[in-house]
Amino acid sequence: MKRVVERGNKSSLLKEYGLHNLVELLGRCPSNSICLSPGRALDEMPPALAEKRRWSFEAFCFKHLPTFGGLAPNCIHTTSVGKDSDYGYLDLDPVTQAFLAIPFTALLYLIIINNNFSGSPIQKFKEFLRRVSCDLDLLSAKEIEIAKYCFAESRAEAVETSQISKRLRENFLKTKKKKAVHTYSEALTVAFNGACDLTLINFVNVMQTEGLDSVQQDCWVATRDEKLFEFSKILHYLDLDGEAGKFAAATILPEHSNDEYWQQATHEQQSLGLSRMPHHLVREIDVFSYPEIAKAAISEVARVFYET
Structure with a gap:
């Protein structure tokens, strides 16, 4: 526009x-x-x-x-003032930081592992699961599915998987110029942009569940963003018990059926999810605790990229 x-x-x-x-x-x-x-x-x-x-x-x-056109009668309009460039997670207000912290931190882990962890594709994926489980204390289907594709090896016979993996790597592990992340600032920018896109999906689910002014909504996302488009091919959300997006459903491609990596990655994810279920059912999530975890991940990114 x-x-x-x-x-x-x-x-x-x-x-x-x-x-x-x-x-x-x-x-x-x-x-x-x-x-x-x-x-x-x-x-x-x-x-x-x-x-x-x-x-x-x-x-x-x-x-x-x-x-x-024009402002909706029930909206609150505020004039935005401040920076016009070099804007990222640390510039956000505390509430917005809490809202973005989970995907932002998980994507930082993705970049750290991709750049600084030596191991096979499945070892990298298992390390990602360990980080989100132990450090974030949360398993988010979106970020896990992205990691699964980003760490998968490209195989000539797995054309569709390779194409999706390539596109997701370009958008979650590389800069807008499709270059590998080499600096601290690039890592934060890539993770922040990706987190904003993934949070849009959360926002739509919340709005569709809660409605607007007690009026039920049917929410859609119109985008030309390649990350969101590719992501919609591999994972979508299901409504249950009156809640939009309560469960996630991943797409299993025919190419995955005889692939050792995909079989093992799916097994690791499912096993970890089942083992955490009792903990998950009784816990109370404090979203305002996550910005501190995000800042710890930012400090780790600084160490990784300033030492290499």
């Missing part, structure tokens, strides 16, 4: 930027039956940049989606 607005906000640009189908679909929706919520996307950005992008969003809607 930003690029369309910057180039004159012309309707002829919609197809070039892949927005024509979305605009056409939303244009056919009855008034007040659907709303656009860019808030989570803006939260990833430095505040000053987010303020600019918000105005781009409003300008785009005013021209191409006039029934979606």
